[in-house]
Amino acid sequence: MSTLYLVGTPIGNLEDMTFRAVRILQEVDVIACEDTRVTGKLTHHYDIKTPLKSYHEHNKDKMTAVLVAMLEEGKSIALVSDAGLPLISDPGYELVTAVRDSGLSVVTVPGPNAALTALMTSGLSSYSFLFNGFLPRKESEKLAKLKLLMEQPHSILLYESPYRIKDTLTTIATVDEQRKVALARELTKRYEQVVTLPVGELLLKLEEDIPLKGEFVVVIDGQYDSIQQEQWWDALSLNAHVDHYIAAGQSSKDAIKQVAVDRGIKKREVYESFHIQS
Known part of the structure; x- marks a missing residue:
């Protein structure tokens, strides 16, 4: 039976590829990926010969129909992102919906995730959390979103680029300068770094102690005031x-x-x- 496999791939360290993920990528007819150059490095490392097809934010509408048609012809497809789990702040939701609506099979092959890896290492509460992906770029919208998120009695997980991380931390400090925040970068790689401090102190460490390189995961401590948590x-x-x-x-x-x-x-x-x- 033709199947769409959602395959988790390493977020940095290639040794985090699972045996099952390698086997599935070898067995399917096509691997749909964000960037064939990035996924090509992974498939070359594991000697996977399966053809690659681009599936990204700018061609997903056209390619969703193409991939569903391939599945209907009896082929099997693996969907991967550049790193981590497909669909999590990455394209794929529309494809999964279309495949399920067509009555075809969807199977997830789990793997690493940057947000959860950061949360596990941060030292902040992992009992309850909200994942928000990327914040709005417009400052007023970002501030409004952070005010809402930082009222919650849950750890908040965000993604941010090295070019916007300083501005985002500044906005977090505007809401609550004493709130604990973890910054995680280069996760699972040689220069992995996870620093947890009040956000005002984190800002002082940027650039000199925390290089603005690599993609960042931001973990914001929840609002755990007992009265607010129970009665807000x-x-x-x-x-x-x-x-x-x-x-x-x-x-x-x-x-x-x-x-x-x-x-x-x-x-x-x-x-x-x-x-x-x-």
């Missing part, structure tokens, strides 16, 4: 409580689930309130 939503209706989490970047499904957890009530009660009254 008391004045909100169920629907306004759900809308608060949606504005922070969660899907309606995840927001409804979180509201149910916050209030200690059944998810169906929140679901019916939100969808019947909204």
Whole structure:
């Protein structure tokens, strides 16, 4: 049966490739990837001869139809990103949706993830977290988003480029200069670095102690004030409580689930309130 495999690949250290991932990449008919040059280095290292096809943000609409047609012809395809897990702040969501809508098989082959690797190493709470990917580039929108995220009783996971990391840390400090933040760069590579400090202190270490090289993962400590954690939503209706989490970047499904957890009530009660009254 033809299958779309979602294959995790190393985020830096090539030794983090799994045996299963290598086998799947060898067995499929085509590997769909963001950049054939990047994935070509990986396939060359493991002597994988499977043809590569570009699938990225700028051609995904056209290539989704092409890849679904190949699957319908009986071929199997592996989707990979340049590093880590496909779909996580990378293209692929539209392809998975189209494949599932066509009644075809989708199988995930797990692998490394930069955000979770950073969280594990950071020393910040890993019991509950929100992944937000990349922040808006416009400063006013970035500030508004961070204010919402930093109200949450969860660790916040973000991606940032070396060119914008200083501005982003400055914006975080505008919201709360004492909030603990972990900066992780070059994860799993030779010069891996993870530094956790109040954000105001982190800013002083940029460039000299923390080089602006490599992609960054930012982990922001949650707002764990017990009164705020338990009562900040008391004045909100169920629907306004759900809308608060949606504005922070969660899907309606995840927001409804979180509201149910916050209030200690059944998810169906929140679901019916939100969808019947909204």
